[in-house]
Amino acid sequence: MDAGTRFLILSLDGESYAIPIARLLEITVARAIQRDPSLAEVFEGKVEFRGAWIPVLNVKKIFKLPGMPGTTLLVVTSGKGTLGILVDAVTDILDTEQRPAPLPKGVINPGLHYYKGILRHKEKLVLLLNQDELLS
Amino acid sequence: MISSYLIFHVAGRLFGAKLLGAIEILPWRGSRFVPLSYSYVEGLIDYRGIIYPVFNLAQQLGLSRPGPIGFTAEKKKQAEGRNIILLEENKVPFGIIVDGVAKMAKLEDATLAPGKAQGIDPAYVKGIAYEDDQEIMILDFERLFHAD
Numbered sequence: 001m002d003a004g005t006r007f008l009i010l011s012l013d014g015e016s017y018a019i020p021i022a023r024l025l026e027i028t029v030a031r032a033i034q035r036d037p038s039l040a041e042v043f044e045g046k047v048e049f050r051g052a053w054i055p056v057l058n059v060k061k062i063f064k065l066p067g068m069p070g071t072t073l074l075v076v077t078s079g080k081g082t083l084g085i086l087v088d089a090v091t092d093i094l095d096t097e098q099r100p101a102p103l104p105k106g107v108i109n110p111g112l113h114y115y116k117g118i119l120r121h122k123e124k125l126v127l128l129l130n131q132d133e134l135l136s
Numbered sequence: 137m138i139s140s141y142l143i144f145h146v147a148g149r150l151f152g153a154k155l156l157g158a159i160e161i162l163p164w165r166g167s168r169f170v171p172l173s174y175s176y177v178e179g180l181i182d183y184r185g186i187i188y189p190v191f192n193l194a195q196q197l198g199l200s201r202p203g204p205i206g207f208t209a210e211k212k213k214q215a216e217g218r219n220i221i222l223l224e225e226n227k228v229p230f231g232i233i234v235d236g237v238a239k240m241a242k243l244e245d246a247t248l249a250p251g252k253a254q255g256i257d258p259a260y261v262k263g264i265a266y267e268d269d270q271e272i273m274i275l276d277f278e279r280l281f282h283a284d
Binding site: 015062063064065101103104105106107108109112114115118120123124125127 | 168169170171172173174177180181182187188189191228229230281282
């Protein structure tokens with residue numbers, strides 16, 4: 001029987017987002033981030049992870065959210081390799097059999113694939129991030 | 137054919153939405169913000185198991201009173217006190233922010249004059265109805281919010 005899916009609930013600028021836990025490698029405090037001018041502007045820099053350098057993404061910059069880059073670092077696997085993502089906090093774990101609802105038509109340019117859908121968590125709507133397309 | 141319309145105010149003008157099935161009128165409430173959404177999208181609300189996108193009709197029609205430059209943070213405050221109307225067009229549910237709901241009215245479909253609404257893109261207007269010498273614009277929501 002399908003045991004459902006587990007999601008990590010994280011916050012950015014006071015709103016909740018989710019990523020599937022199956023894609024999560026590590027949660028740490030963001031530190032020792034090295035600047036790397038060869039990376040695009042949406043990256044804060046790079047960190048060493050299990051003996052290799054991985055790029056660290058400032059999601060707030062992609063989403064045009066205000067505030068400093070998040071201080072919690074999530075290391076995830078994405079279609080473009082291992083990636084660090086800065087978030088404000090990890091707030092919960094959601095173990096659910098919900099299937100993410102699609103984003104309604106007319107909300108976002110259909111050429112943008114930042115979200116895989118919408119989940120309900122504690123009577124709130126949570127946007128499920130598409131970590132494979134955050135760099136699109 | 138006579139149809140029922142919900143008549144509401146936006147930016148000092150009267151607009152009508154044809155009643156097809158249920159329409160919900162809610163007091164203004166915060167909605168779930170979606171980063172990088174279209175500028176006239178207020179957010180998403182979850183109401184009775186349906187996720188509705190909420191559109192800022194005044195902004196999409198270009199009727200918003202322009203505020204001082206750099207005052208976007210006031211946007212939420214402006215919306216408070218208003219209503220959100222939940223509608224559907226072609227079975228697609230959506231919500232719009234209105235300044236207030238005026239009334240329900242029965243209008244003769246055939247009397248809708250072709251759109252020549254001042255200051256509004258005629259492509260968004262299905263027709264204009266007149267009642268008590270007041271002009272009521274009937275909008276084409278599908279065109280307004282599903283241009284893509």
